[in-house]
Amino acid sequence: MAIEHYISDLLYRYNCVVVPNFGAFLTQKTAARINDTTNTFFAPSKSIAFNEQLITNDGLLVSHIAQLEKITFETALLKIEGITKKWSQKLNAGEKLNIPRIGMLWTNTENKVQFQPSTDVNYLTSSFGLSSFNAIPVTREVLKEEVVALEEDIPFIISPEKRETTSFRPYLKYAAILLLALSTGLTAYRFYEKSSINEQIVRQDAQKEVTKQIQEATFFNTAPLELPKVTIDATASVAKNSARHHIVAGAFRIKANADRKIAALQQKGYNAAYYGTNAYGLHMVTYDRHSNAQEALNALREIKKTQSPDAWLLSEK
Structure with missing residues (x-):
């Protein structure tokens, strides 16, 4: 009996599937994201984690297998314990345990179980049929071409400006710069105050x-916990x-x-x-x-x- 198929089926509907006397596979929804380097778009999905501390039988997996295999609850539990015993022996021997459609398990030098989730299956049903894709960056040269053509038709001629010694333009320039600085500071302060209020409300x-x-x-926590x-x-x-x-x-x-x-x-x-x-x-x-x-x-x-x-x-x- 391949219990990984039953575990995979339950991960579509539940956030936690406990394998008695072995551990629990947990899922958490992740939002859509984009890789800025490769311009790859990824649909919303469920990320999978493993917690070796959750080993108490909650009846979900056992009852699901018993119903589909048309066997008793006790018989299904015995079959699951037989399979998980072989899984534990394989991990204790230092071998890697590959569970199809779920991920790979192994133990590190500190005898801690490590888990690498599989990326072949998206267990978020609302994203069914949505796959990742790469977008090609679009470079627009229309404006640059128009400016080059305009420069060829109408050359720009810069003539020196004759300044008057009694002109107030330098003072007006400094006043305009000061006014612009005050306006920018006031706008920034208002934006900061509004952001602080919004942050407090959030x-x-x-x-x-x-x-x-x-x-x-x-509760949902993907980190291994000591559950007394x-x-x-x-x-x-x-x-x-x-x-x-x-x-x-x-x-x-x-x-x-x-x-x-x-x-x-x-x-x-x-x-x-x-x-x-x-x-x-x-x-x-x-x-x-x-x-x-x-x-x-x-x-x-x-x-x-x-x-x-x-x-x-x-x-x-």
Whole structure:
């Protein structure tokens, strides 16, 4: 079973695809750009990164393979672990691991995993069919030719100017220069003041957007991070039973927001509860919890369709 095809399919739709016990491939949208040296235009795309710290199974890849291969969740997980074990052995042996349509992995002298993304595929669906192209610079010589022709027909004759000793022209020239300098300085100051005000407004808007993103607990970071295990609060309302699969609705910086989310989900008929706080101090809220993995996956698919596509599965070992 070639799991790289399934990983590639999921990268079109999701920003993070976790390969259990191996790592995670993450994508981030990059804007269109131009190479000034080669005059090459590139369409908007998704850049791929690899994080070897994200190894906890979130159920996305396993459930996708189980559904397409028509096998059980546990069987798909065993097949994936068998393949990733061979991948890890190859990297530990100092060999390069080439994953088609995704990129190449290898370890450096410090035994750190390095990743070079593939440029063959653009995973941004909105840029489908758009490829890079080179533009030829355009040199316009029309104006130069007209000036040369004009000089040939009407020669320019420069005659010396007769200056009067009592003329005020030198003083007018200096006054004009001084007036021009004052006007330029005033214009520059107004432009600087306007730019400073605009910059302050942009920073305030950016701060508001960052606060909103933190409240909604939407994270994306391509740099490898040390992600410790989630710490369960002693006052958490999650029952200490055999339920190991939790469907997470979101995480909130303020506890009151988490409580309001729980009340709203309970009004919709869900067995919502407070899970605890994670390593970032965010309060996690769950839709429900299950002891059976297949039941949890079925409930997760239904919630993604009817409630929120951002819901995800947290499975405890």
